[in-house]
Amino acid sequence: MTADLRFDQIRLPEECETLRGEVRDFLAQEIAAGTFVPDQPGHGDSHSAEFSRRVGAKGWIGMTWPKQYGGRERSFLERFVVTEEFRVANAPARLHFVADRQSGPILLKYAPEHVKMDILPRICRGEVCFVIGMSEPGSGSDLFAAKTKATKAQGGWLINGTKVWTSNAHIADYMIGLFRTSPSTRENRRHGLTQFLVDMKTPGITVNPIYQMTGQHDFNEVVFEDAFIPEDYVLGEIDGAWKQATSELAYERSGPERFLETFYVLIELVRALGDKPDLRSAEGLGRLVAQLHTLRRMSVSVAGMLQAGKEPVVEGSIVKDLGTMWEQKLPGRVRELAAFLEPEATNRTSLEEQLAFATMVAPKLTIQGGTTEVLRGIIARGLGLR
Numbered sequence: 001m002t003a004d005l006r007f008d009q010i011r012l013p014e015e016c017e018t019l020r021g022e023v024r025d026f027l028a029q030e031i032a033a034g035t036f037v038p039d040q041p042g043h044g045d046s047h048s049a050e051f052s053r054r055v056g057a058k059g060w061i062g063m064t065w066p067k068q069y070g071g072r073e074r075s076f077l078e079r080f081v082v083t084e085e086f087r088v089a090n091a092p093a094r095l096h097f098v099a100d101r102q103s104g105p106i107l108l109k110y111a112p113e114h115v116k117m118d119i120l121p122r123i124c125r126g127e128v129c130f131v132i133g134m135s136e137p138g139s140g141s142d143l144f145a146a147k148t149k150a151t152k153a154q155g156g157w158l159i160n161g162t163k164v165w166t167s168n169a170h171i172a173d174y175m176i177g178l179f180r181t182s183p184s185t186r187e188n189r190r191h192g193l194t195q196f197l198v199d200m201k202t203p204g205i206t207v208n209p210i211y212q213m214t215g216q217h218d219f220n221e222v223v224f225e226d227a228f229i230p231e232d233y234v235l236g237e238i239d240g241a242w243k244q245a246t247s248e249l250a251y252e253r254s255g256p257e258r259f260l261e262t263f264y265v266l267i268e269l270v271r272a273l274g275d276k277p278d279l280r281s282a283e284g285l286g287r288l289v290a291q292l293h294t295l296r297r298m299s300v301s302v303a304g305m306l307q308a309g310k311e312p313v314v315e316g317s318i319v320k321d322l323g324t325m326w327e328q329k330l331p332g333r334v335r336e337l338a339a340f341l342e343p344e345a346t347n348r349t350s351l352e353e354q355l356a357f358a359t360m361v362a363p364k365l366t367i368q369g370g371t372t373e374v375l376r377g378i379i380a381r382g383l384g385l386r
Contacts, residue, residue, distance in 0.1 A: 005314055005315065005382055005383065006315075007297070007298050007301040007302075007315060008301050008304060008305070009297070009301070010077070010300050010301050010303075010304035012077055012080075012081065012300065013077065015075075015078065016075075016077050016078055016080075016081045017081075019078050019081050019082070020081050020085060022058075023060070023081065023082055023085040023086075024085060026058060027085065027086070027089045027091060030051065030054075030091070031089075035048060035050075035051055035092070036048070036051070036089075036090065036091060036092050037090075038089045038090050038091075039090075039264065039267075039268070039350070039354075040090065046092040046094055047092055047093075047094040047095035047129070047168075047171060048092040048095065049095060049126075051091070051092050051093070051095075052093070052095045052096040052126035052127075053125065053126040053127065054126070055093070055096065055126050056096070056124055056125040056126030056127070057125075057126075059072045059074075059124075060082045061096050061099075061100045061123060061124050061125075061126055062100055062104055062120065062123055062124035063078060063079050063082070064076055064078075064079050065104060065105075065108060065120065065124070066108075069108070069116055069117065069120035069121055069124070070120055070121035070122075070123070070124030070125065071120075071124060075307050076303045076304070076306040076307040077300070077303050077304060077307060079303070080255070080256065080299070080300060080303040083101075083255050083256055083257060084256040084260070087256055087257050087260040087261075087263070088260060088263060090264065094167075094168060094218070095126070095129045095168075095171065096123065096126050096128070096129065097257075098129075098130045098131065098132060098167070098168060099123045099128055099129065099130040099174075100123065101255065102132070103123075103130035103132070103174070103176050104120060104123050104130075106176055106195070106235060106244065107119060107120060107176075107197070107235070108120070109236070109244075110195070110235040110236040110244065111197065111235055112232050114232070115197065115232060115233070119174070128173050128174065129168055129171050129172045129173050129174075130168070130172055130173070130174050130175065130176065131166050131167065131168045131169045131172035131174070131175045131176075131200070131220075131222075132166065132167070132175070132176060133148075133163040133166055133175045133176065133177030133178060133179075133198065133222065134146075134163070134177075134178050135163065135164050135165045135166075136148060136161070136162060136163055136164060137162055137164050137221075142374075143178060143193070143242075144184065144189040144190060144193075144242075146178055146179070146180050146193060147161055147180060148160065148161025148162060148163060148177070148179050148180060148224060149161055149179065149180050149181075150179040150180065150181050150194060150196060150229070152181075153228065155230060155231055156228055156229050156230040156231045156233070157179075157181075157196065157228070157229045157231075157234070158226050158227065158228055158229075159177070159179060159196070159198070159204075159224040159226075159227040159228075159229055160224055160225060160226060160227075161179070161223075161224055162221060162222065162223050162224070163175075163177065163221070163222045163224075164210070164219075164220075164221050164222075165210070165219050165367075165368070166207075166219065166220045166221070166222050167218050167219055167220075167368070168218065168220075169200070169207045169220035169222050170207050170209060170217065170220050172200050173199070173200055173201075174197060174198060174199060174200060175197075175198040175200055175222070176195060176196070176197060176198070176235065177195070177196050177198050178193055178194075178195055178241060179193070179194055179195075179196055180192055180193060180194075181193070181194040181238055181239055182239050190242035191239055191240075191242075192239050193239065193240075193241045193242055194234065194235075194236075194237070194238050194239060194240075194241045195234075195235040195236055195241040195244055196229050196233055196234060196235060197229075197233040197234075197235055198227070198229060198233070199233075202227045202228065202229070203227065203228075204224060204225045204226050204227035204228070205222065205223070205224055205225075205227050206222070206223040206225070207220050207221070207222050207223075208220060208221040208222075208223065209221075212360070212361070212364065213360040214357060214360045214361060253316040253317055253319065253320035253369055253370060253375075254299055254302035254303070254306075254312065254315065254316035254319045254320065255299060255303075256296065256299055258299070258319060258320045258323040258324055258327075258369070259292065259295045259296070259299070259319075259322075259323030259324070259326055259327050260327065261327050261361070261365060262327045262328075262330045262331055262358040262361065262362065262365075263292075263327070263330075264354055264358070265330060265331055265334045265351070265354050265355055265358045266288060266292070266330060266334060268334075268347060268350060268351045268354050269285065269334045269337060269338060269351065270285065271347050271351075272338060272341055272347050272348060272351050273285065273337075273341070278340070280337075280340070281337055281340065284333070284336070284337045285337065288330070288333060288334075291326060292326070295319065295322060295323050295326060298315075298318070298319050298322070299319050299323070301315070302315050302316055302319055313378065313382070314378060314379055314381075314382030314383075317370070317375045317378045317379050317382075318375075318379055320369060320370060320375055321372055321375040321376060321379065324365045324366045324369075324372075325366060325372070327362075327365055328362045328363070328365045328366055329362075330358070330362075331355050331358040331359045331362055332359075334351075334355060335355055335359075338351060338355070
């Protein structure tokens with residue numbers, strides 16, 4: 001078993017709580033202006049170009065990045081606070097969120113300087129949307145099975161194939177895609193994959209919508225037909241992108257968004273129970289809050305590891321596995337506790353509507369960002385069990 005697997009007991013410093021007050025004031029102003037409705041489920045998966053630009057003007061996008069690229073050189077713990085407050089409020093952050101969370105850090109590490117100077121400041125201003133191009137039809141979460149090919153051409157590469165479950169692709173300016181540049185080997189299935197920066201306006205790219213049960217459109221299928229990617233849009237090592245991709249997923253899997261996506265039903269339950277719940281309801285609610293607090297402490301710990309320059313791939317996978325399982329089961333647990341509510345409970349209708357939405361959303365939560373099976377394989381390897 002590895003001796004490096006641990007979750008340090010990190011506490012948010014005073015500057016984080018000061019920032020939290022600033023973020024809450026900003027969100028209150030946005031809500032008062034009618035930008036979004038905090039109690040309406042699904043808004044956290046929506047986007048607003050104007051909102052993202054105002055967030056950028058506050059310095060809350062790319063806030064951990066170097067100032068030369070538009071960042072503010074603030075801590076990952078401060079970024080955690082912004083993410084947490086936006087997620088709890090269901091703020092419409094989808095346009096900038098993926099670029100802030102993981103695409104920007106990948107560009108910082110692997111893109112040529114002129115690309116960084118062009119794109120990173122625009123991300124920080126809330127002007128650029130990114131999509132992740134990893135999963136493919138027929139391969140599930142097995143990224144080693146990727147077949148979308150990048151073939152060398154004069155001055156760059158031609159991309160042919162299909163990516164799927166590409167959230168934001170229909171509004172995205174860029175994709176960071178994982179493409180096959182040579183076959184894998186019997187000894188190393190990880191070999192042969194390369195990351196590329198893709199301009200989504202490139203001829204030969206078609207985006208087809210995939211609708212959820214809720215009627216929402218955030219997933220897509222992206223088809224490449226001889227789409228040309230210039231040489232300077234290669235990110236990192238040819239044929240050696242697997243380590244880059246797993247590092248990227250450490251950013252994606254460990255944040256508060258991985259256990260707060262159905263949080264609104266818990267808030268609505270608290271309102272319905274009031275300040276004098278019966279013993280059964282109080283006990284059930286206490287268990288849920290204790291579990292949520294534990295997940296939050298683990299997520300804060302991972303943010304601290306990122307701040308220290310570490311790559312907590314295993315720890316991030318644990319947070320994602322436990323967090324998404326919890327938020328997936330939360331609507332059912334809330335429904336059980338709500339079964340004994342008085343019929344005249346003031347927000348019973350609102351609670352039922354939110355539970356209906358959360359129940360339809362829940363199945364995707366343990367799939368997006370890596371399935372439970374894949375995550376547990378990563379964890380098992382980290383523990384030396386396979």
